[in-house]
Amino acid sequence: MPPDILIIGAGAVGLASALELTQRGARVTLLDRSLSGTESTWAGGGILSPLLPWNYSAAVNALSEYSRQLFPDWCARQESLAGLEAEYQVSGMLVLPPFDETDAFAWCGRHGWCCELRDSAAWLPTIAARKSLWLPDVAQARNPRLAQVLRAAALAVGVNIVEMASVTRLMVAGGRISGVQTTQGDFAAAAVVVAAGAWSGALVGIDALSERVFPVRGQMLLFKLPPESLAGSLPTIVLQNGHYLIPRRDGHVLAGSTLEAAGFDKSTTDAARLELLAFAGGILPSLTEQCLQQHWSGLRPGSPDNIPLISPHPDYTNLYFNSGHFRYGVTMAPGSAQVLADLIEGKSPAISAAPYAFPSNFAAIAETDIQEVAAN
Ligand SMILES: Cc1cc2nc3c(=O)[nH]c(=O)nc-3n(C[C@H](O)[C@H](O)[C@H](O)COP(=O)(O)OP(=O)(O)OC[C@H]3O[C@@H](n4cnc5c(N)ncnc54)[C@H](O)[C@@H]3O)c2cc1C
Known part of the structure; x- marks a missing residue:
């Protein structure tokens, strides 16, 4: 060394x-x-x-x-x-359709991941009753x-x-x-x-x-749910078509993200805000512009x-x-x-x-x- x-x-x-x-x-x-x-x-x-x-x-x-x-x-x-906390938690992830069930089950079986089909409506009343993929072992950190x-x-x-x-x-x-x-x-x-x-x-x-x-820009929205719509509203990470919602313990919910080739430009755009708002509100109608707290972008180290x-x-x-x-x-x-x-x-x-x-x-x-x- x-x-x-x-x-x-x-x-x-x-x-x-x-x-x-x-x-x-x-x-x-x-x-x-x-x-x-x-x-x-x-x-x-x-x-x-x-x-x-x-x-x-x-x-x-x-x-x-x-x-x-x-x-x-x-x-x-x-x-x-x-002497600080990172809020590591195994909150699981619900993958809404479409997804490739055969590939998912084969991969999870090979890698020892739990994986099961569940009725999405039981989790998210706004979503039509379709089979979603539940991955209980997925964790998050803040x-x-x-x-x-x-x-x-x-x-x-x-x-x-x-x-x-x-x-x-x-x-x-x-x-x-x-x-x-x-x-x-x-x-x-x-x-x-x-x-x-x-x-x-x-x-x-x-x-x-x-x-x-190389840089790949990603934009993200942050919501804060009012306390009355907090309880049980989003028990897990939800993923659909490359977009996701991530609930934090204190009622914040993140909606992400975009994948953009924009060089080193870290601006945010209206188009991305509207796209992420539509996605978030489609999953959880309480996620509206009124509880939107922040909109940012970051540059991933793409490869x-x-x-x-x-x-x-x-x-x-x-x-x-x-x-x-x-x-x-x-x-x-x-x-x-x-x-x-x-x-x-x-x-x-x-x-x-x-x-x-x-x-x-x-x-x-x-x-x-x-x-x-x-x-x-
Ligand atoms: C919207 C979005 C969503 C994401 N979601 C996830 C996720 O859910 N899970 C996950 O695992 N990853 C996620 N990522 C990716 C993840 O954030 C990155 O892969 C990771 O943060 C890269 O870490 P890093 O330390 O390489 O880079 P960075 O965190 O960018 O750190 C690089 C550091 O280098 C410093 N630096 C640059 N140039 C110089 C210089 N000349 N001199 C001195 N210092 C310099 C910068 O100031 C910076 O602090 C996401 C990224 C984005 C943007």
Whole structure:
């Protein structure tokens, strides 16, 4: 384990990596150009599973299943270090039609997931009595709170968190990364981890990486139900046609989300607000504009087929990436941190890291030299 490790980006992935590496004996400095956990990690929904796992590749499911198994104990450990709660709960998910029943049952059977067909009307009186798919094991965490938990836990174990420090350049000496330049001065390190979410590609300035990690905008609405319509109104996460409602314990309900290629533009749009309002009101008529509290967008670190990049760089072997988790970076954070730490320590991870490596032709297609390029 290199003694001093710099991590760029304090979202769920960078924070989880910092915690794991520190607990394995490294001295970790975690840099963020803003406040920890305020980008995609804040903007997401906190569902701790791929939405319909049978639609994803083995590479996505291997990492998300590994992570899902780690999550309850991992989260409890961080909560106890932090003295804060992330509101982890196994609230289950009801998938409304259409869905592929054969694929769903086959996948759930193979992966030991509970899964049954239920009458949706028994759950949601507004929905016509059609068979829905009930997945009782799906969990959620309140992601903004999880970020606070991870930040406090990281501080408690001794991670040096430096916020409002934008990394502007990776420094190279003798064919290795020697540190980074930031708006708060230079930081030297024996190893550097890029966990800068959607900005990871732009940060290292390699054109080829922009096809491996890129921004995908997601818009979300937040409702607060009045107390009289609270009781039992939405007992579980509900998913239909890629849209979902996520109930929180205190009566907040999230409706998400869009998937948009809008570059680094974090604006919200009327079209998305209307689309999500129509979806939310169609499931639960009490979710109206009157109880709409907030509308935001976040930039997911998109990746081809949702397969993250957890790997050393092919040329700079002390430069690591933990990024591109796309729709499931909160779900995958603990597992990805384990895989990263194992790779840094030269150990074999519990799951194969091969699917998350740089493509073998990456060095040949990468045109831009890291040291010449400043981050935007
Ligand atoms: C609408 C929406 C819904 C989602 N729902 C879910 C869900 O239900 N479940 C799930 O698992 N995932 C969900 N996600 C995805 C999840 O939020 C992301 O995959 C995850 O947050 C990625 O974490 P990250 O740490 O890689 O990135 P981020 O949280 O974006 O963190 C990256 C950090 O890097 C910092 N940074 C960037 N550039 C620099 C620089 N030059 N110098 C220093 N710091 C820098 C940023 O300030 C930021 O804090 C959702 C995302 C969105 C937008």
